[in-house]
Amino acid sequence: MTKFDRRALLAGAGLLGVGGAMASAPAQAKKKSSALKATLFVKGAKVYTSEPSQPVAEALAIFNDRILAVGDFDELEPLIGPNTEVIDARGAFVFPGFIDAHSHPAAIQQVYGVDVGFRSIAEIQQAMKQKASETPPGFWVDGFMYDDKKLTDGRPINRFDLDAAVPDHPAMVHHRGGHTAVVNSKALALANITDATPDPAGGKFYREGGKLTGKLAETALDPFDKVGKRTEVTRAMEQEGVKRISKKMAAAGVTSVTNAWGVYDEMVSYIDARKAGDLGFRMCFMPHATTKVYPALKEAGLRTGFGDEMIRIGAVKCTVDGSASERTMRMSTPYQGRPNDFGILVMDQQQVTDAVNDARDAGFQIGMHANGDVAIRMVLNAYEEVLREKPLADPRYRIEHCTLVDPDILKRIKAVGAIPTPFYTYAHYHGDKWGEYGEEKLEWMFAHRSFLDFGIPVAPASDYPPGPFEPLMAIQSMVTRKDLDGKVWGPSQRISVDEAIRICTVNGAYASFEEDLKGSLAPGKLADFTILARDPHTEDPDQIEAIPVVRTVLGGRTTYEA
Numbered sequence: 001m002t003k004f005d006r007r008a009l010l011a012g013a014g015l016l017g018v019g020g021a022m023a024s025a026p027a028q029a030k031k032k033s034s035a036l037k038a039t040l041f042v043k044g045a046k047v048y049t050s051e052p053s054q055p056v057a058e059a060l061a062i063f064n065d066r067i068l069a070v071g072d073f074d075e076l077e078p079l080i081g082p083n084t085e086v087i088d089a090r091g092a093f094v095f096p097g098f099i100d101a102h103s104h105p106a107a108i109q110q111v112y113g114v115d116v117g118f119r120s121i122a123e124i125q126q127a128m129k130q131k132a133s134e135t136p137p138g139f140w141v142d143g144f145m146y147d148d149k150k151l152t153d154g155r156p157i158n159r160f161d162l163d164a165a166v167p168d169h170p171a172m173v174h175h176r177g178g179h180t181a182v183v184n185s186k187a188l189a190l191a192n193i194t195d196a197t198p199d200p201a202g203g204k205f206y207r208e209g210g211k212l213t214g215k216l217a218e219t220a221l222d223p224f225d226k227v228g229k230r231t232e233v234t235r236a237m238e239q240e241g242v243k244r245i246s247k248k249m250a251a252a253g254v255t256s257v258t259n260a261w262g263v264y265d266e267m268v269s270y271i272d273a274r275k276a277g278d279l280g281f282r283m284c285f286m287p288h289a290t291t292k293v294y295p296a297l298k299e300a301g302l303r304t305g306f307g308d309e310m311i312r313i314g315a316v317k318c319t320v321d322g323s324a325s326e327r328t329m330r331m332s333t334p335y336q337g338r339p340n341d342f343g344i345l346v347m348d349q350q351q352v353t354d355a356v357n358d359a360r361d362a363g364f365q366i367g368m369h370a371n372g373d374v375a376i377r378m379v380l381n382a383y384e385e386v387l388r389e390k391p392l393a394d395p396r397y398r399i400e401h402c403t404l405v406d407p408d409i410l411k412r413i414k415a416v417g418a419i420p421t422p423f424y425t426y427a428h429y430h431g432d433k434w435g436e437y438g439e440e441k442l443e444w445m446f447a448h449r450s451f452l453d454f455g456i457p458v459a460p461a462s463d464y465p466p467g468p469f470e471p472l473m474a475i476q477s478m479v480t481r482k483d484l485d486g487k488v489w490g491p492s493q494r495i496s497v498d499e500a501i502r503i504c505t506v507n508g509a510y511a512s513f514e515e516d517l518k519g520s521l522a523p524g525k526l527a528d529f530t531i532l533a534r535d536p537h538t539e540d541p542d543q544i545e546a547i548p549v550v551r552t553v554l555g556g557r558t559t560y561e562a
Helices: 006-012 021-029 073-079 121-133 159-165 185-190 219-226 235-251 264-275 293-299 349-362 373-389 407-416 431-436 448-453 471-480 497-510 541-546
Strands: 040-043 046-048 059-063 066-071 085-088 093-096 098-103 141-146 171-175 180-183 203-208 211-218 254-262 282-287 311-313 316-319 366-370 398-401 419-421 529-532 549-554 557-561
Touching (some): 040 073, 093 497, 098 497, 121 141, 159 185, 235 264, 254 264, 264 293, 264 311, 349 366, 349 373, 373 398, 373 407, 448 497, 471 497
Parallel strands (some): 040 085, 098 254, 141 171
Antiparallel strands (some): 180 211, 529 549, 549 557
16 A cells, blocks of 8 residues: 655655755754744643654644644744744643544535434424425425434434425435435335335335334435435535535544545535635545446546545445444344344445455555444455455555454454544444443444554544544543443443544544654644643543634644634
């Protein structure tokens, strides 16, 4: 796998022409006559670098978009010039910019859909009814951010609830997890789905007493893409979605993200947003294997690593099984209270192996979505077979989510050099789901402690919108394993604050072959950092997510300021 060359990148940025200043800035700072001055300087801070050789510092000097020097204030002060922007952190705490190695940061639904992330069916109905009143006849009314377990009604929404709110339009409420949805009777009729319609391969039409409830899972959503009229999503709308999510992520201290289901229109939207100055994070774009963008990239001879420090191509993505939060992931043991429900597979073993072979031959890193232990083993079977027949020095093949593991799975992940990307906010935010798995399983889900103990470079992943993307919530979740009600899920998987921060910085960069560029604060690396009002290391662990983000800086440019 081709990795970035730091010297080439610095040369491209024009930074090697200053006498090797990036590597020797502290020494030069002692020379009062040095002509080199920082463009940005942070003082009065406690700087956590995530660099073992210098874990803590007082000051940070930036030259354009790169880190010039990190060290003591007295040593670096000569780098302040008449045109240097100086940030007095006033005792705040500086960390490397947080990295989200698996999310879906497009936010186009926020532009055309209706947010139904409410706590009651009545509120969802009212929002959908209002949207229907503004929607032309025959067009879909789409709700998003629905979460069945957050409702106070004691039951999920069904098609009859949607019928009462939206009787004359096809309507769909998408679960924030992305693997299930609920439709109304109008939508079922348009798609010609009846009580007698069999479940499709890799999907499910949910029923109660033999009658459709309107809930759909996995491939059962596909027929609804082909019926009814939909709001035209324009290029400008796509760009607006990127602008909106950029601002939200910057406010949380996020500087780099990975789009783990990249489609063509999203790639265009990131390029458009960047051109307009609206792209507020670095983007690792993972094309999904079943969309047109992946074959187009292969045909053009492009592969993982193509691009620059703002937008680059990452691993190709495939989906093997269902969802953790929506309780459809494929496991070797059943869900609590559902003895015949082991979850859903959407690929078979041969399809998984073929996908890995294809990625290997095309020069792509690969990330296979596999939540349940059955799906994870299928992915490992393919990785082991393909790499045995076609070895790579450093493949860094990924297992997206990698939710439910065991000691045998951990040994195999370590042996093959795979990178798991388990959900980092789920133990906290989605605690209302875990009763359907049971406490025994939770000791092996989102297994950050086990991954670290096995020497596996576990990556940070929100999977937003299914999970919140806020890194401080993630750190609290990984440290405490407490849900919103204070219940602890899987206490054996707790990790330290320092380990959680390293996952959210260094490991995030490693997952995309960018550890020489970012993930820590060192001379020559990108000037991506966030300033926090309080130190997570000394904060009450149950209050970490409440720490204010003071400022976020991307490439030496402030993207958020409180």
